Amino acid sequence: MSAYHPDRDQLLIEDVLAALGNPVRLGIVRELDASPGERTCGSLPLEITKATATHHWRVLRESGITREHKVGRAKAVSLRREDLDTRFPGLLTAVLAATAPARRA
């Protein structure tokens, strides 16, 4: 595993918030949270180009939200839930519980 992953105690709240503050990345985090264990990146239903997806995976990994490793030729990814809950208690729970805005009448 050569890609950069910050250690748990080096996670920065502003980086985590910025990474979560994007609808595609938030969707990925919701999907990973709902999945037991790890997923291959290709298994997530993302309607974006490969280059855009690669960018989002990198932002999530470098902020410390996800962990990646190679599984053969595929990239497996998992949510660093324990690390996030330890460094920023309650944050991910609050984010994942957030509801969509009310519809305009």
Place this chain on the structure above:
Amino acid sequence: MSAYHPDRDQLLIEDVLAALGNPVRLGIVRELDASPGERTCGSLPLEITKATATHHWRVLRESGITREHKVGRAKAVSLRREDLDTRFPGLLTAVLAATAPARRA
């Protein structure tokens, strides 16, 4: 008050997270949270240009984190704590409780 402010039930979690995911804006939010009531924008110790400050105030206001109104020729700003706590329970508490990363030995 003519500047755009989203209604409480229209706040978007991704916009709020993106707005909080910046060290200057997070510093402003911490400062406002520690202040009783509202502050004038000029009273915050920001070491940035006026144009940059204006940008950050706008991002905070348009995401629904702050409320602004004119007080004479000054702009007063306050944290929409109750709106945020109602729409996203626990979020701001978790963000404000976040600690800095451990120092490298």
